Amino acid sequence: MTGNFIKNITPQLIKWRRSFHCEPELGFMEYVTTYKLGKELQKLGFNLNVGKQALDDESRLGLPNEADLKIQEEKAELKGVEKAWLDKMRGGFTGLVATWDTGREGDHVAFRFDIDALPINEIADGEHFPSLNHFASNEKNVMHACGHDGHMTIGLGVAAYIAAHQDSLKGRFTLLFQPAEEGGRGAKAMTEKGWLDDVDYFYAGHIGIQSLPVGTVAAAIQGFLASTKLNAYFSGVASHAGMHPELGRNALLAATTAANNLYAIPRNSDGITRINVGKIVAGSGRNIIPEKGYIEVETRGETQKINQYMLDEASRIIHASANMHNVTCRIDQVGVTEEIACDTALIPKIENWCSNSELVNEIIPIAQVSGSEDASFMMNRVQQKGGKATYMLFGTELNYPHHHPAFDFQEEVLPVALETYVNILKGGSPDCKKHG
Template identity: 60%
Template sequence: MNKEQQFVQTIQNQLMQWRRWFHQHPELGFMEYYTTYTIGKELEALGFTLHIGQGAIASSSRYGVPAAHLLQQQEEKAASLGVESDWMNLMKGGHTGLVATWDTGKEGEHKAFRFDIDALPIHETESEAHLPYSEGFISSNPGVMHACGHDGHITIGLGLAHYIAAHHSELTGSFTFLFQPAEEGGRGAKAMVDNGWLTDVDSFYTGHLGITPMNIGTIAAGVEGFLASTKLNVHFKGESSHAGMKPEDGRNALLAAATASTQLYTIPRHSEGASRVNVGKLEAGNGRNIISDTGYLELETRGVTGTINDYMLQEAKRIIHASASMYNVEATIEFVGESEGIVCDEDMLASIPPEEDSYINQILPSAKVSGSEDASFMINEVQAHGGKATYMLFGTALPFNHHHPSFDFEEDALSVALETYIHLLQGGTTT
């Protein structure tokens, strides 16, 4: 057993404890105050240089920042949980996430690693068959859940940071860790990119637990199929009136929103590749005898290329405005997130040797995926400046899909992922 495997073995219990703690304390995008603070204090103790708040992200490049009253509620909660005031002052207003750097002082590559940290607005399953419930680490925030594995991604990042701190004398070059807020909805990555963290990176690595079911110990060195995407919120504004006495004076925003939500699915699919549209949320109405004056949609478009996604987006906008016109109401479209396509560089994991006692059993060159990832901005930024980048998958069984109230992953996958990342450091070692 080599030193990488020995290190993973010694930290396995800690990995599980970190994962379960973060699972129990989920926070939504740009409201990960307690999460950011907990990560930062761990890295600070290891000796990393920290960049927090607007030192980590470009404020104006954030997408879909929650309303001010929601941010304030979460800030007050984080303060009550012990987040120090100087940290809160840096993060307030939705400036969550952090960047941590380590320079060995020896010539070598600049390697960057991204780990997403946000949760989802999902109420977690309360069933003995669900491990987080049966083992007592279910979400403590009703209606918010780590239903996509980001609690595991944070854990992997902390494990890798501990390895660097313990073995920095053997390493060369420099390392940048991006603990990214608001991945869900494609909202947070660009804000880190626009702060300049990736302009001089030689190698960039990120990845995901699951996505597609694979055996523990299996890694996909890259992915194919992530879609470009645009996220929209739509507000319909009409005029309310009594539904029995003066229906003719009303302008029905509920019907406009409902019409748009169904007609969006009639957009012809593109002949040159995959295209998607989905309405994920519809709210409207005041009461049974009131012509509704408001309607609200949350939706997304996707395409296998930026051009195809743009086609879906323009058609979606046309249908939204046509639906509004049909009922003589106004429609305001709010852009709240996006992602680009990804082309991974090949052979970035070629340096990982097959070894006995390794947690890694198999490395696949690539895996087919769908969905979208705002890490696309990071990957494309690194490649645009001459660096190499990839997006990895780490095998686990997936009895329930991502974004499901019963989602969970096999915790042994944490050790596989950590050993993978540690090997990727070894391209910069002293002999």
């Protein structure tokens, strides 16, 4: 029965994925994406929570500026997003939460699917699979380069299964289609809205991260780091570089001094640390003392405590660099993630539930990863309230790394991931002896 459902829906999974891929949107500006998701979920009969119903306003981090939000809202309107939908999302209230109550006593199970893209220009190469098949990004400098187009596709597949098999399921289901995962900006806003407070089991997952054969699934991960994202603004005084250099205060030098010295933060004996300066903007001309400077920085640590050490040191160095060049400085925190510890008790359950799977060939108990994930807020809230949570990987060959202009994944991973989630759903069904 499961096999037929997966087989029948696979062409639709591919159609959904390609539709999302060619219309990517950045975090908190996923207006068209949210609308597309919502219309599909509406047809399936889910209860939808959009806009301020889904997100806590004060907990959103790293919001785009008002001008960029307005531009994207106007584009969404031109692309056919209904006014009633757009009005709920205006000001960066994208993403949605879909709920389903079977009316039968059982667990509350939640799933997270991220929906945002990245500020990357997709490669225009005839051998690049999306280009070859005419679904490459239509947006300059915006691309699904991390698999989120696949993640939300899988989420729609999960929703379709719940709707089609509601009579054989019990309990409640919450599907969180989360905006602004990149940069650790969106999960906290959904978490603080209370969606995870009474969840018994929480599942999130990612296509790729490691290059693994299609059919391989990791039941848990280990290694995601706590992280903080910073924007630093340096303000100096402009002057003529030839006639009156002594009257200027060079914000460019302050920014570059900070950038260089941030990499000199000593490592920490308690665990892994990371620091990166990913962007620097300063100056306006060769004969002008630069008045403004700007850098984008991230810190990471194996635990929140270690990341806090990196954050404290980074802030100290940024302010010291500003003082050295007699300029002022402001630091804005625009993103944050926490460490993740999967509940290993779920590993044998997932192994059992997938033991007779047609598409899952191998279950890796724990995969080692790096990077960071803001699903950490959701997982940690569930665990703090007594529930269990895990974060899975779904194998695909990766010819290029995540966040690369030529990133892509094998579409065959979509039904594998969906079947994994379906097996998890069946694990709580009242009429399935194997999963009971």
